[in-house]
Amino acid sequence: MIHKTGPSSSLAGLTVAASSAAPAMPGPHINxxxxxxxxxxxxxxxxxxxxxxxxxxxxxxxxxxxxxxLSPDNASTATCFTESRLSGQLVVVGGMSVWSLCEHHMLPMNLQVTVGYVPAGKVVGLSKFGRIAQRHAGRLQVQERFTRQVAEDLAGMIGSDDVAVAVRGTHLCMSMRGVRMEAARTSSLQAGGRFGSDPVLSQQFLALAHDNIRSE
Known part of the structure; x- marks a missing residue:
């Protein structure tokens, strides 16, 4: 996992890290x-x-x-559509903004999420990306773990490690307490498969992810 913290830090220059599929953890029981x-x-x-x-x-x-x-919708199933002629195409979905809670101070953090994947004979229904992000945000979290969990969830859904997830976070634990740097942003990236071995594909994703965040 590579992450950057600083005033208005961008995604450019982040190194790609490998990811692997893993099941999502269930939410806690609330009394x-x-x-x-x-x-x-x-x-x-x-x-x-x-x-x-x-x-x-x-x-x-x-x-x-x-x-x-703390009770996000864990029951929703993935909707995939067969599209055999799209294999090899880069698909990037951005503009997703979710709220989570820093587990160190129990203060909110806003996470702007961009995901990318390479279809292998099927495409994922677009609304599912937002649901995945919401599911992992709805708990006490850290941004780095959230980024990895979203990538692993998506990789398990499509049956491939050709997945990349970029997250840009605003953390109130840094903005309203401690050093109180309101302009500070944290960027994290989790990527695997072809995103880790193909520098052209990686740069294409980073460019589109950066454009998505800049336009928000």
């Missing part, structure tokens, strides 16, 4: 009642009154959000 009680305790610890106007339903709302966020 919403316990979460609600813990939020009430947190408000008290922060010097607030959970019973005051404005906070009365806050623990319930927060518990409901955690339940929704």
């Amino acid at each position: 919403t009642r316990r979460v609600r009680d813990l939020i009430s305790q947190l408000l008290v610890a922060l010097g607030e009154d959970p019973a005051r106007e404005g906070l009365t339903d806050t623990p319930e709302r927060v518990a409901s959000w955690w339940n929704t966020f």
Whole structure:
């Protein structure tokens, strides 16, 4: 895994790393009642009154959000379409933006995702790329692991390692705490198969990924 962190860092110049298919990990079980009680305790610890106007339903709302966020749709199946004449074509899907939570500080991170693959007799339904990204974002995460998991999920779906995933993240744990560098961005890349052995294909993907991110 190669990643860069810095103000407005781009994808250009990233080195390709190999990936291999692996099953997605199931989401955690959420005890919403316990979460609600813990939020009430947190408000008290922060010097607030959970019973005051404005906070009365806050623990319930927060518990409901955690339940929704950590329960992404894992049941959706991949839709692939036979297209035998497209073998060897580079397909890049960008413009996908998902929210996740940094597992080190439990603060949000926004991840802009671009994926690429080389069809081998079939193409993947476009909406599935967004669902894959959402599924792996809906948990406590780090960007590097998220990038790898999306690549492995896609590789398992198409039955090939000819997959590349580029992610550009904005991390509130860096923007609003610590060094508080609001312009800092982190770029990560996971790639395998032909993307690791064919420099032309790799550069084509990086160029399209960079264009996708720049246009957002």
